[in-house]
Amino acid sequence: LLLAVFRKPHCFCTRTTSLFSLSQQSEKQQCVGSTSLNHTSTSTPIAPTEHDHYQVYHTPVLSRCKERMFLPQRSGSLVALSSFPGAGNTWVRHLIELVTGYYTGSFYFDGTLYNRFKGEKDYWKSGRSICVKTHESGQKEIEMFDSAILLIRNPYRSLMAEFNRKCAGHLGHATDAQWKSKWPEFVSSYAPWWASHALSWLKFGRHLLVVHYEELQRALLPQLRHITDFLNVTMTDERLLCAQTNQDGHFKRSGAQRLSFDPFTQDMRQMIDSFIHTVDQALQNRNFSGLPQEYLPR
Ligand SMILES: *[C@@H]1O[C@H](CO)[C@@H](O)[C@H](O)[C@H]1NC(C)=O
Ligand SMILES: *[C@@H]1O[C@H](CO)[C@@H](O)[C@H](O)[C@H]1NC(C)=O
Ligand SMILES: *[C@@H]1O[C@H](CO)[C@@H](O)[C@H](O)[C@H]1NC(C)=O
Numbered sequence: 304l305l306l307a308v309f310r311k312p313h314c315f316c317t318r319t320t321s322l323f324s325l326s327q328q329s330e331k332q333q334c335v336g337s338t339s340l341n342h343t344s345t346s347t348p349i350a351p352t353e354h355d356h357y358q359v360y361h362t363p364v365l366s367r368c369k370e371r372m373f374l375p376q377r378s379g380s381l382v383a384l385s386s387f388p389g390a391g392n393t394w395v396r397h398l399i400e401l402v403t404g405y406y407t408g409s410f411y412f413d414g415t416l417y418n419r420f421k422g423e424k425d426y427w428k429s430g431r432s433i434c435v436k437t438h439e440s441g442q443k444e445i446e447m448f449d450s451a452i453l454l455i456r457n458p459y460r461s462l463m464a465e466f467n468r469k470c471a472g473h474l475g476h477a478t479d480a481q482w483k484s485k486w487p488e489f490v491s492s493y494a495p496w497w498a499s500h501a502l503s504w505l506k507f508g509r510h511l512l513v514v515h516y517e518e519l520q521r522a523l524l525p526q527l528r529h530i531t532d533f534l535n536v537t538m539t540d541e542r543l544l545c546a547q548t549n550q551d552g553h554f555k556r557s558g559a560q561r562l563s564f565d566p567f568t569q570d571m572r573q574m575i576d577s578f579i580h581t582v583d584q585a586l587q588n589r590n591f592s593g594l595p596q597e598y599l600p601r
Contacts, residue, residue, distance in 0.1 A: 368545035371406050371421065377430035382534065383410075383451035384434040385508075387500045388493075389465030390456035391516045392436055393473065396420060398519075399433060401546045402527050403536045408432035410439060415473060433534060440500040442507045450510035452530060455582070457517065457598050458497040458575050459567065462490060482566055490571050498578035505585045513591045523550055 384399070384407065386392040393416065396407045406422030408429070417423045422432040434452060439445065456464075466489055470477035477486075504511065512533040519526045527546055531538040567575070576599060583593040 367541070368401060368549055370404055371400055372404065373406050373422070373425070373431040374433065379430065380449040381428065381430065381447065382434040383445075383448040383508075384436050384454065385445075385448075385451045385500075385504055386438065386454035386456070387458075387461055387465075387497045388438050389461040389463070389468060390454050391464075391519070392438070392454060395452075395454055395514070395516075395519070396436060398523075398527060398546055398550065399530060399534075401549055402531055402538050402542045403433050403534065404542060405433035405536070406431070408435040410435055410437040410444075433536065438500070440496070440503040442503065445504055445507040446509075448508070450512075450533075451504060451508045452512045452514055452533065453501065453504045453508065454514050454516060455501055455594070456515070457595075458494060458578060459598075460516075461497060462493055462575075463566065465493065479563070482562065482564075486566055487568075487571075490567075491574075494571070494575050494578060497575075498582055501582045502585050505589050505591075511589075511591075513586065515595055517595045517597065523547070 384392060384396060386395075397419070399405075399407055400420070406425070407420060408422040408425050408427050408431070409416070409420070410427050412423060425431055427435045427437075428447075435448070437444065437448075445451075466481075466486060467475065467477050469489070470481045470485070512529065514526060514530065523546065524543065527543070528538065579594060579598050583598075587593050
């Protein structure tokens with residue numbers, strides 16, 4: 304990532320620096336006129352004084368954002384990235400790799416993910432990746448991890464996303480015929496699993512960070528800070544800009560699906576809402592904040 308700093312009559316280009324905040328805007332007019340600064344070399348550190356004004360741009364140089372490596376030293380501590388299927392695990396893996404520069408691993412091997420995540424094939428217990436994707440919810444599997452990021456998403460959305468994935472792959476959509484035939488059975492087996500997944504990790508997980516998918520969408524950078532703090536990784540400004548610039552990573556299904564009917568029946572809603580209440584209560588019992596309000600449609 305390069306940062307361009309413009310101030311008439313000069314334009315400087317440098318690696319990103321913490322001296323400038325890209326989100327702190329002031330009047331463009333203030334950049335015009337003053338010429339007290341005279342840097343002639345791009346290697347000169349730019350040191351703004353209190354009264355100087357600059358126009359600052361950043362240009363994404365994607366190659367650096369794409370740089371990844373395994374942990375330089377094998378970690379003795381295994382960290383799970385745990386979620387129910389369809390809760391955005393792939394998206395969060397992508398974000399974690401962007402902000403840390405380290406590969407993420409997987410408890411499974413999904414060939415369709417391997418071209419995006421080179422840690423996918425690594426033995427999950429190798430200690431070489433920053434965290435390990437898992438959807439497991441058994442006590443034994445949970446206790447194999449020293450700590451976990453527990454990613455939770457609105458079950459209504461998770462169920463639809465997972466149904467789409469099962470029917471049409473990571474980026475496709477189920478057909479109307481599939482919604483009409485296979486969906487009810489899918490919901491009756493997967494909705495209880497949405498709840499038991501969260502409940503088991505809350506019960507057996509040793510050291511947990513709970514991340515709500517919806518919070519990540521609403522406030523990406525603060526949430527990524529929580530994640531990197533939890534992972535004991537320093538997030539550099541450069542990496543932060545990588546996340547800001549490439550946050551989507553093409554892992555989301557394109558556009559909202561135009562279903563001509565509401566896939567959730569009254570019975571399904573009743574069941575799902577009661578699971579939402581149970582998980583919300585369990586979170587609060589462990590002193591985590593509860594589920595986002597929007598989980599219960601009104
Ligand atoms: C800027 O620095 C260059 C080289 O040191 C010098 O030749 C030039 O006169 C300076 N310009 C101003 C406006 O100070
Ligand atoms: C981060 O460091 C702390 C203190 O050394 C340690 O207790 C914790 O387990 C580490 N977290 C992870 C995810 O490794
Ligand atoms: C939650 O917080 C309360 C009050 O601070 C404390 O008494 C309780 O032990 C905590 N419970 C857990 C599970 O950490």
